[in-house]
Amino acid sequence: MQSTSQPILKDLVLIGGGHSHVAVIKSFGMKPMPGVRLTIISRDVHTPYSGMLPGYVAGHYQFDEVHIDLRPLAQFAGARLYHDEALRIDKKNKTVICKSRPAVPYDVLSINIGSTPQIGNISGAAEFAVAVKPISQFVDRWKRFLDRLAAQTSPCKICVVGAGAAGVELILSIQFRLKKMFEELGRNSVELSYHLVSKSEQIMPSFPSAVADRFDTILHERGVIVHRGVEATEACDGKLILSNGDHLDADETFFVTAASAAPWLIESGFDVDENGFVKVNDTLEILSHPNIFAAGDAA
Ligand SMILES: Cc1cc2nc3c(=O)[nH]c(=O)nc-3n(C[C@H](O)[C@H](O)[C@H](O)COP(=O)(O)OP(=O)(O)OC[C@H]3O[C@@H](n4cnc5c(N)ncnc54)[C@H](O)[C@@H]3O)c2cc1C
Incomplete structure (x- = not known):
């Protein structure tokens, strides 16, 4: 004072x-x-x-x-x-x-x-997914996810909705961490799969195309599946529903969509x-x- x-x-x-x-x-x-x-x-x-x-x-x-x-x-x-x-x-x-x-x-x-990312218009998102902001909420959920994953023996699908710079950075960071965690646990990280949902055909649309192309290559090399030109419309227990009608299996979904x-x-x-x-x-x-x-x- x-x-x-x-x-x-x-x-x-x-x-x-x-x-x-x-x-x-x-x-x-x-x-x-x-x-x-x-x-x-x-x-x-x-x-x-x-x-x-x-x-x-x-x-x-x-x-x-x-x-x-x-x-x-x-x-x-x-x-x-x-x-x-x-x-x-x-x-x-x-x-x-x-x-x-x-x-x-x-x-x-x-x-x-x-x-905060816009998730209010996506049915079930507040209940079955987590937005990257507020970060305190995300951090709590992330820690719980790591604990759950360490105990889970079945394959796990991770979805990130939003393919701007933050979404791309986040999915690659998640993959890096989980790969290391699985190595330490003596498990095979093939059990993990990664999905990135991009509203635009091209990821990172606000960046020069050379940058986006570079990250496209990195995502491809690391086995991240990119769903292009689609939006998430609904989240429910274990599923993420996209605007093209696809139902993705999703054990954990993170929203990194446009700021509101x-x-x-x-x-x-x-x-x-x-x-x-x-x-x-x-x-x-x-x-x-x-x-x-x-x-x-x-x-
Ligand atoms: C994964 C990720 C990576 C990013 N990387 C970068 C980067 O490398 N470079 C970059 O420029 N940007 C980056 N961004 C964007 C960046 O997060 C934002 O632009 C930046 O945080 C905005 O800062 P701010 O000061 O406006 O608010 P914040 O840093 O979000 O701080 C907001 C503060 O307000 C408080 N608060 C919120 N609501 C209330 C309320 N109602 N009453 C009282 N307090 C409240 C919060 O507790 C917090 O302390 C990234 C975003 C994400 C999600």
């Missing part, structure tokens, strides 16, 4: 411990602003660095290496850290409405809450783009709401 005799003149509130806010908190600790009280509201105390998630899945990194513990960082900055989830902004009263604690007042607010914004950004009355992401100016201030900023995937 800030140890200063200076009265609190302004409340600066950060929602989310995303990459941008981590840098802000660190800078604030290095150069505090007299009279400004910093408050962080974050759903996760251990904020993940998603660029390292495939390395975590592959077994190259441990949990602590791919997460930033916000507690010591907040302490360094003399900030209040509320482990809670923001539900919406009450702009009239200038407060953040939270899931578990009383509303948090702000003078200046910043939102850096990331995004938190619905509460619209519900809070912010001006958003067609995908629900907040519109900001060059200084990351929300166009429709001065004194409220948004950064990272949310903007």
Whole structure:
């Protein structure tokens, strides 16, 4: 907590411990602003660095290496850290409405809450599959999957839905980890098969075709079956149903589909783009709401 005799003149509130806010908190600790009280509201105390998630899945990194513990960082900055989830902004009263604690007042607010893959429109996905974000949920499910697989003696089919860079990286990381695990268990990794579902004919459609071709070759060499030009329409126990009518056997399904914004950004009355992401100016201030900023995937 800030140890200063200076009265609190302004409340600066950060929602989310995303990459941008981590840098802000660190800078604030290095150069505090007299009279400004910093408050962080974050759903996760251990904020993940998603660029390292495939390395975590592959077994190259441990949990602590791919997460930033916000507690010591907040302490360094003399900030209040509320482990809670923001539900919406009450702009009239200038407060953040939270899931578990009383509303948090702000003078200046910043939102850096990331995004999640779109799975809401896929029947059964929330129950029978897991999205790669929120990462804390994914990490729990991944650990349970590893335990289950170690005990399972029958062949196992792994599906990844979404063939952008993250989906391709994830399926190759999963394969790397499971191959090693099976070697250590003295089992044959032929029991494992991998399916990648790509909405577009070409994987990694936002990359130059030379890059996509290279990864196509790698996936082919490693025996990953790519289902092209199809979408997942339904997940159920042990199956993934595709838009072309195919029913894939799926012991575990991971969704790494296009990012979607938190619905509460619209519900809070912010001006958003067609995908629900907040519109900001060059200084990351929300166009429709001065004194409220948004950064990272949310903007
Ligand atoms: C497998 C994978 C690999 C990737 N690799 C790369 C890469 O190499 N390079 C790259 O540029 N991008 C990569 N990305 C994309 C990258 O994940 C995002 O662009 C990045 O994480 C966005 O950062 P952010 O700061 O917006 O949010 P995040 O890093 O997602 O942080 C969001 C924070 O907000 C908190 N939060 C969320 N909702 C709330 C709420 N309602 N209230 C309070 N707190 C909340 C969360 O707990 C978290 O602390 C990858 C994505 C995936 C899935």
